[in-house]
Amino acid sequence: MKLSRAIRTAIIEATPISELLGKYSGSPGVFTRRPVPEGALYPLVIVPSENAGASDEDGLRSFRPVLQKDVLVYGEQPDQYRLVDDLADALFVLFHRQKRSISVEGFHVIDIVARRPIQAPTSDAKRVGRLVPLTIRLQDLAG
Amino acid sequence: MPVKWNGDEVMAKVRAGAMRGVMRGTERVHDLATRKIMDPPKTGKKWPGLPNQSSAPGESPATQSGRLQQSGQTVYDNANLSGQAQWTSAHALPLEVGTEDIDARPFARPALAESVDGIREDVAEEIRKALA
Numbered sequence: 001m002k003l004s005r006a007i008r009t010a011i012i013e014a015t016p017i018s019e020l021l022g023k024y025s026g027s028p029g030v031f032t033r034r035p036v037p038e039g040a041l042y043p044l045v046i047v048p049s050e051n052a053g054a055s056d057e058d059g060l061r062s063f064r065p066v067l068q069k070d071v072l073v074y075g076e077q078p079d080q081y082r083l084v085d086d087l088a089d090a091l092f093v094l095f096h097r098q099k100r101s102i103s104v105e106g107f108h109v110i111d112i113v114a115r116r117p118i119q120a121p122t123s124d125a126k127r128v129g130r131l132v133p134l135t136i137r138l139q140d141l142a143g
Numbered sequence: 144m145p146v147k148w149n150g151d152e153v154m155a156k157v158r159a160g161a162m163r164g165v166m167r168g169t170e171r172v173h174d175l176a177t178r179k180i181m182d183p184p185k186t187g188k189k190w191p192g193l194p195n196q197s198s199a200p201g202e203s204p205a206t207q208s209g210r211l212q213q214s215g216q217t218v219y220d221n222a223n224l225s226g227q228a229q230w231t232s233a234h235a236l237p238l239e240v241g242t243e244d245i246d247a248r249p250f251a252r253p254a255l256a257e258s259v260d261g262i263r264e265d266v267a268e269e270i271r272k273a274l275a
Binding site for chain 1: 200256
């Protein structure tokens with residue numbers, strides 16, 4: 001299931017968000033792996049490929065995964081502090097209870113619940129981070 | 144025919160049972176997260192100076208100093224029938240969510256996700272017992 005890529009696509013297509021991000025190879029800085037590539041400009045977003053948690057609400061003949069995904073925003077201190085806050089708020093609005101914001105091949109999106117942004121840890125004190133956790137309930141279309 | 148209304152008494156029993164279920168469920172999450180930290184497999188690097196093999200990205204963190212699992216605690220709010228499993232060590236959140244350079248080693252949310260069915264059963268069973 002290419003959920004991280006679906007979330008990445010949704011962020012890139014949300015131009016009010018993506019136009020505020022730094023660019024990498026001509027594209028807005030939304031990455032699905034860490035560490036981000038050398039030369040990536042801040043602010044940037046990371047949607048890790050691994051799930052933060054996974055459970056299910058499967059029925060006898062249906063496959064309904066419930067997946068937790070983190071969306072992380074990072075920027076440079078002190079200049080991008082407010083921008084990172086604004087981006088995290090915009091990501092919350094983009095996904096919270098907006099099940100049509102993403103399209104996952106082979107699955108119907110039942111709902112998406114985002115939590116309000118919280119401070120995300122950084123490796124470097126010169127950076128600032130925010131975390132927007134998502135809980136995404138899906139249903140396998142083949143089920 | 145007079146009818147005696149026992150609603151308040153029943154609700155008090157339900158709340159007490161639900162709270163016991165919440166406590167069992169919260170301890171379940173805490174215990175599972177601790178096991179995830181303590182138990183193999185850990186397939187990351189073996190760093191010189193650290194006693195145990197480290198975790199690979201995506202695995203739960205390996206225990207090294209023991210501070211992470213020792214910082215685990217459970218907190219309860221009887222008024223709201225809720226419980227929290229918390230880890231207060233400074234490196235708990237960086238391990239759980241990662242940083243811009245380091246992949247996550249999640250342990251708390253996987254433990255919660257894997258405990259959902261058990262928590263439901265804990266609460267239901269304790270309410271049943273309270274009303275028996």
